[in-house]
Amino acid sequence: MSREWFSLARWWSIVLKEVLQLRRDRITLAMIVGIPLVQISLFGFAINNDPRHLPTAVIAADHSEITRSLIAGLQNSSYFEVTETLPDEAAGARALAQGRVQFVLNIPADFTVRLIRGERPAVLLEADATDPSATGNALSAASGILQGVIDKDFKGPLAALAGGAAPFEMRLHRLYNPEGITQYNIVPGLMGVILTLTLVLMTGLAITRERERGTMENLLATPVLPLEVMTGKILPYIVIGLIQTTIIMLAAHFMFRVPFVGSVLALYLAALLFIAASLTVGITLSSLAGNQLQAMQMTMFYFLPNILLSGFMFPFRGMPQWAQVLGSVLPLTHFNRLVRGIMLKGNGWVELWPDVWPILLFTVLVMGVALRFYRRTLD
């Protein structure tokens, strides 16, 4: 049996050829540089499981030295940031449902009077506990903060109240997910993640495959219109998306026992909207990609920030401002809020709208890009 020995010269020629090819493949180059950079910046800076400066609304029916110092104490802890003052509980409930604030601090009208009388009045701190990791640390910090306020403020005539049992009570309400079950947050979030991955990838591949195999030229030579090709290729994936939605919904209900408070129809409508957004991304990527491999790489490039910045894996409000801005552009961020809002909070149209229009806008803009780049002829 004859044996071929390893030839350094041959080996080196392969190396050179690979380098040459790589140098011409700008997408791979961008991915080689881009992925580590993206990962480092996301994991290193953006991901924060101890989110602070969480938006908090205050319903203060009582204005006194003590309530002011209570609010100041919460602010100083850096966990809470008072972003608005609301007139009543209904407004507070709406702010929580829309996800505008993470907490609502409710101070009753006769709080100071009852406090001085020693009746141990209660303040109510309501939390949107959909994502337990976003609120957990802030909630456990809350009682310590209040103790600090007491130690500092209850001097002189009030010193008697400071000793012994706390002079007032803080009631915590974990709304939507009282037991802090992580699955309640993760499983609905998975819906958007899976839809993103499969739909963007599949449409991307489906269209680049035509180009790669030369069949696109054949299609373009027939009377069929580009828009027909695009939309016709999309339709099966819309159905696939709806099937996936159903599977995840059933799994959420039967396997993870995630409560479903809202309307199934609303969820399907939200899913359709999100599917549309993902498909337009897929088409756009496919009109930019030269072949299937590039389409796959681009999908991953799109998928990564979606996973990390959308609030799926990590609390959205734990990210720095720039990451939140980036995240707000991505449809998955809003779809996650829609799904959680519908399933866990039972939100209706008014509460959902703030997360519907960003997806609509995104879809329209990306569609514009797709139509701009779609090759009508072969030029």
Added chain:
Amino acid sequence: MKAAAAIDVRELSKRFGDKLVVDRVSLQVQRGEIFGFLGPNGSGKTTSIRMMCGLLTPDGGEGHCLGYDIRREAAQIKRQVGYMTQRFSYWEDLSIRENLDFVARLYQLPRRREAVDRALEDLGLASRARQLTGTLSGGWKQRLALAACMLHEPQLLLLDEPTAGVDPSARRDFWEELHRLAARGISVLVSTHYMDEAERCHKLAYIAYGRLLVQGRGEEVIASQKLSTWRLEGEDLVNLAQRLERTPGVAQVIAFGAALHVSSHDAGLMDTLRVLPGVRRVETIATGLEDVFVYLMSHADDNFRQGAP
């Protein structure tokens, strides 16, 4: 609309980046004519064909295809033209029937099932209709492609190297089919590299480096180059050929089996050839298409360089 020429394009140009791929090509194909489009690889044949059927927008020039403007009426052209791409471009993961059916749907044929059945019958593939297209041999793929682009009964066929990689007997069948179609009044523009195929065309055009060098009937193309050709027999043909190439007045020397074909613009060269050492026999022969095309190909380069600034 009058019975316009099947193809009538003037001064078509196309640029990719800063490379001029097609340079002011004008050609006319009459109805019912088989028009051969010849030229080396990369000479701009495919690009020209794509412009004629509206797949590419020309950068310069204008023209009509079946009476429709190639710039503005691409949609009408597509409905009445059958275009067969150079590379097999049907879906290999679809069966034969599925492919035909898909194409029939794209053209919205009124009696789709019948049309597909008839096509399968004509192809002789009725029994294999469910076979995946990817498993067909090259010759069958080519027949399927022709059947598919004939499905909507086009008035004009644009065939881009349809017989590349097809065996001789399948090629012969294919050309017989083309002549049957032409007899029915269908016009055919076919690009090819094969001389025997060129000889079966009613008219020919030769393109090189994006420029159309000559067009007309076979005899006209041959006559246009004003070449005289002789067949030489002798000893040590390789050396003889080299010597001949250096002989003044010789335009080209091509080896043909046990003989050499020598062409020249000087009809009186025969006397020179006869007395060359090593030459046993010289006879005057008719200049063939192949002689002319080889001549055109080797001189196109020079012309092109001279023409360039």
